[in-house]
Amino acid sequence: MNQDQNIKNRQALSPYKLAITRYIRSALALKGMKYDDLSAALNQKGITMTPENLRSKTHKGMFSADLFAAIIDVLGLEETALHEILKQTKDA
Structure with a gap:
């Protein structure tokens, strides 16, 4: 992939x-x-993430798909998350 396409992506x-960043922050x-609570909830599922690491990932909006799914799961938002995130992208 060339640099121009990378920038466009x-x-x-x-x-x-x-939208993901806003959604996670508002859900918390x-x-x-x-983030301490989120870290503890993820730890109960066997996922070790420091609060600082979670804060950084949220701030940057840089989640792997599996970590994002785990966060949605521990926050109990599986019914609304995708719909709300996509709604925010369309409103932007």
Whole structure:
């Protein structure tokens, strides 16, 4: 892939990253959770992530698909997450 296509891909994916970041942050706030709590919840599933690492990944919107699915699972948002994230990208 050439550099121009790489830049175009990043630009095209930017609304998705932003929507995921906003969604995770707002979900944590609405549930009264902090990154420490999210880290502990993931740890109960055998996934070790520091709160700082989770905060960094959320800030950058850089999640692997499996980590994103695990976060949605531990937050109990599997029914609404994808719909809400895609809605935000369309509203942008």
